[in-house]
Amino acid sequence: MLMVRYGNENLDTDQSMNILRDENMQCSKCPIRHRAVCAKCDDDELAVLNSIKVYRTFKAGDPIMWRGEPLEYLASVVAGVASLSKTLEDGRTQMVGLLLPSDFIGRPGRAQIEFDVTATTDVTLCCFKHQQFERLVDDTPHLSQRLMELALDELDAARDWMLLLGRKTAREKIATFVEMLVIRSRSEDVEGNRHSLALPLTRDQIANYLGLTLETVSRQLNALKKEGVLMFSDRRQFTVLDLARLHDETGDDADGGMIF
Amino acid sequence: MLMVRYGNENLDTDQSMNILRDENMQCSKCPIRHRAVCAKCDDDELAVLNSIKVYRTFKAGDPIMWRGEPLEYLASVVAGVASLSKTLEDGRTQMVGLLLPSDFIGRPGRAQIEFDVTATTDVTLCCFKHQQFERLVDDTPHLSQRLMELALDELDAARDWMLLLGRKTAREKIATFVEMLVIRSRSEDVEGNRHSLALPLTRDQIANYLGLTLETVSRQLNALKKEGVLMFSDRRQFTVLDLARLHDETGDDADGGMIF
DNA sequence: GGGCTTCCTTGATCTGGATCAAAAGGTCTA
DNA sequence: TAGACCTTTTGATCCAGATCAAGGAAGCCC
Numbered sequence: 059m060l061m062v063r064y065g066n067e068n069l070d071t072d073q074s075m076n077i078l079r080d081e082n083m084q085c086s087k088c089p090i091r092h093r094a095v096c097a098k099c100d101d102d103e104l105a106v107l108n109s110i111k112v113y114r115t116f117k118a119g120d121p122i123m124w125r126g127e128p129l130e131y132l133a134s135v136v137a138g139v140a141s142l143s144k145t146l147e148d149g150r151t152q153m154v155g156l157l158l159p160s161d162f163i164g165r166p167g168r169a170q171i172e173f174d175v176t177a178t179t180d181v182t183l184c185c186f187k188h189q190q191f192e193r194l195v196d197d198t199p200h201l202s203q204r205l206m207e208l209a210l211d212e213l214d215a216a217r218d219w220m221l222l223l224g225r226k227t228a229r230e231k232i233a234t235f236v237e238m239l240v241i242r243s244r245s246e247d248v249e250g251n252r253h254s255l256a257l258p259l260t261r262d263q264i265a266n267y268l269g270l271t272l273e274t275v276s277r278q279l280n281a282l283k284k285e286g287v288l289m290f291s292d293r294r295q296f297t298v299l300d301l302a303r304l305h306d307e308t309g310d311d312a313d314g315g316m317i318f
Numbered sequence: 319m320l321m322v323r324y325g326n327e328n329l330d331t332d333q334s335m336n337i338l339r340d341e342n343m344q345c346s347k348c349p350i351r352h353r354a355v356c357a358k359c360d361d362d363e364l365a366v367l368n369s370i371k372v373y374r375t376f377k378a379g380d381p382i383m384w385r386g387e388p389l390e391y392l393a394s395v396v397a398g399v400a401s402l403s404k405t406l407e408d409g410r411t412q413m414v415g416l417l418l419p420s421d422f423i424g425r426p427g428r429a430q431i432e433f434d435v436t437a438t439t440d441v442t443l444c445c446f447k448h449q450q451f452e453r454l455v456d457d458t459p460h461l462s463q464r465l466m467e468l469a470l471d472e473l474d475a476a477r478d479w480m481l482l483l484g485r486k487t488a489r490e491k492i493a494t495f496v497e498m499l500v501i502r503s504r505s506e507d508v509e510g511n512r513h514s515l516a517l518p519l520t521r522d523q524i525a526n527y528l529g530l531t532l533e534t535v536s537r538q539l540n541a542l543k544k545e546g547v548l549m550f551s552d553r554r555q556f557t558v559l560d561l562a563r564l565h566d567e568t569g570d571d572a573d574g575g576m577i578f
Numbered sequence: 579g580g581g582c583t584t585c586c587t588t589g590a591t592c593t594g595g596a597t598c599a600a601a602a603g604g605t606c607t608a
Numbered sequence: 609t610a611g612a613c614c615t616t617t618t619g620a621t622c623c624a625g626a627t628c629a630a631g632g633a634a635g636c637c638c
Contacts, residue, residue, distance in 0.1 A: 144481045147571045152484040154477040165470050167463075172474055202462065203427075209469045210425050214432055216476035217414040221404045223483035224412040224529030228595065261616065269484030274595055276617060293604090293616070311407040488625065521586060534625060536587055553586065553634090 084108065088184070093160035094134040095208060098200040106194065112185045116140075116177035123163070123175040131185040132164035138181035139258040142173045143266065153267040154219075155212065156258075158242055162208050164188070166195050179258055223269045226309055231268040232278040233307035236288070240298055254297045282307075344368065348444070353420035354394040355468060358460040366454065372445045376400075376437035383423070383435040391445040392424035398441035399518040402433045403526065413527040414479075415472065416518075418502055422468050424448070426455050439518055483529045486569055491528040492538040493567035496548070500558055514557045542567075 085091060085108045086101075096107055113136070116122055122140055123129070135157045142155035154173055157163065163175060163183070186194075195201045222234055240253045257264070261279075265272040282288045287303050290296045298304055345351065345368045346361075356367055373396070376382055382400055383389070395417045402415035414433055417423065423435060423443070446454075455461045482494055500513045517524070521539075525532040542548045547564055549557045558564055 142477070144477065146481070146485060146569045148569070150485045150569075152481045154480045167467065168470065173477065202466070206462070206466055206469065207427060209466065209473060210428065213469060213473050213476060216473060216480065217402070217404065217433065220414045220476060220479055220483055221406070221412045223480055225406060225410045271596060272616080273597085273618085276615095277595095280617075309406045309408070309410075520584090531626060532586080533588085533627085537625095540587075 083113065085111070088136065090134060090136055090160040090184075094184075095162050095201065095204050096134075098204045099198070100200070103198055103200060107186070110186055110190050110194075114183045114185050116181045116183070118177055118179050118181075120177045120181075121174065122177055122181070122183070123171060125172060125174050126170055129164050129168070129170055129188050131183075132162070132166075132188055132191050133183040133185040135159050135161050135163070136182040136184050138177065138179045140181050141176050141178050141259075141263065141267070143176065144173045151266060152223075152269060153263070155216070156267065161212075162205070165209070166192055166202070166205060178263055228268075228270055228274050228278050229281070229307055230309040231270060232264075232275065232282065233304055234310070235264065235268055236282075236298065237301075237304055237308055240301065240304075251301050252297050252299060253301065254295070256294045257296065343373070345371070348396070350394060350396055350420040350444075354444075355422050355461065355464050356394075358464045359458070360460070363458055363460055367446070370446055370450050370454075374443045374445050376441045376443070378437055378439050378441075380437045380441075381434065382437055382441070382443070383431060385432060385434050386430055389424050389428070389430055389448050391443075392422070392426075392448055392451050393443040393445040395419050395421050395423070396442040396444050398437065398439045400441050401436050401438050401519075401523065401527070403436065404433045411526060412483075412529060413523070415476070416527065421472075422465070425469070426452055426462070426465060438523060488528075488530055488534050488538050489541070489567055490569040491530060492524075492535065492542065493564055494570070495524065495528060496542075496558065497561075497564055497568055500561065500564075511561050512557050512559060513561065514555070516554045517556065 085096065085104045088094075091097070096104060099107065112131075114131075114133070116138075125144075137159055140157040140163070141153050142157065143151050143153045145151045156178075157175075164171065195205065222231055226234065239255060239257070243255050259267065261272040261275045264270075265275045268275070279288070279290075282304075283290055287298070287300050287307070288296050289299055345356065345364045348354075348356075351357070356364060359367065372391075374391075374393070376398075385404075397419055400417040400421075400423070401413050402417065403411050403413045405411045416438075417435075424431065455465065482491055486494065499515055499517070503515050519527065521532040521535045524530075525535045528535070539548070539550075542564075543550055547558070547560050547567070549559055551557070
């Protein structure tokens, strides 16, 4: 996945909090500059954000925020993949969102979140202190407008996922998931209509996202391989050989509901 | 469900469009005044809304908006229940939202919606012309703030529903649905901890909302009846005899994730 | 009242995906 | 180079809920 490397030389690192202050990292050069919460900000607004932002990094598997915990930071995902998940009393869990670069964590006007946030790969976040950011939002229409757009995008994605969870077969779920990965990582290896990319999740995590078990995920992925829709170079890295065929397996109509 | 009756005497009715202009209906007396999109508006702002609003009514079963159709109106639900639903290529459908009084339809900055909206009971909407409303939102922070809150509430509800659709058993789904109805209709008949209310949906529609079949819905509702959790006076009207027991059947933990 | 239609119930059977179980790769450490 | 620990694959079995199939019950229109 879209991994971004920053040099380590000039970092002022607070190891206990994973906080990096990288004086070299300017918002204007940020890889997610034009899709994140700051997308609509002009140079002056960006300068303010630049001055209050802090990078934090998390290792794959690290918890980022817990449900119900007061929100100290709001953040944009700069690199890596994080997941949102909810849990039932007896421990069954369901992922309710996948955060890819440019997605935003935390909401203005909410003191806490209703789900756990976990790093599924190594993750870099661009963080803003909750209260500082809230104040900024109040006098920056470009920020609040963009926050609204992001919230509505998430709502559309959540509703597409409800259709998937409620009505799709295991095969359709897997095909939809892979198609989503292709769409959300357009920038990666493409050769003709062959798209090469990596699964950002383990079989177990995919199962968790799709409301399946890991065994079913494994069987369906291998079936798509046998049928010549996918090709795996290792367990994570794969190529979509037939995008049209993949779409046929999703159960969605041609004009497609999916918004990512 | 919370039905509101308006006198018919002073209505200027355009039958073909179901448009009612009721000069007697002042926003200040509106039953959803304090929960709808206008909740934060002051008297001046309300006066503007009052002057541009139009009521429309729909019979149970009527389509309200179609997916992909350009949005002429944005609207608040004043009375009755409407549903949002999405459909797969082969016709399988899944409800992705239930709109109760005070809920809002349509989004600023979006020319169309990604799902169908249908009246499930007789419905009264308070409508605003799309462009007129957009302009108003831009210079009325109270409106845009409230729209943001409503969007975030919907997002939380959508995520709770993803957990339900992905991981809950049929029994848990039904119990969660009934509990939601109780919570969202607090104003109705309560005697001790016995809550009497009506199912706003047919068995088929409930199945559609919960990702089940109508037979399973019927069996589970009757099982809850046999076990003394619910009591039915007819097929729609019922009483919750044991709210704690109902909650135990939802699978949620005590402090509860559910936000409605 | 009788014939529609729509909604709901109940029973019998089937099946997709869960669950249980075991083994095969891969990676890391030592 | 072995051993410990993952993640993934594959096979065998099971079961919750879907599907198929008949009726009932309530409302509506002639």
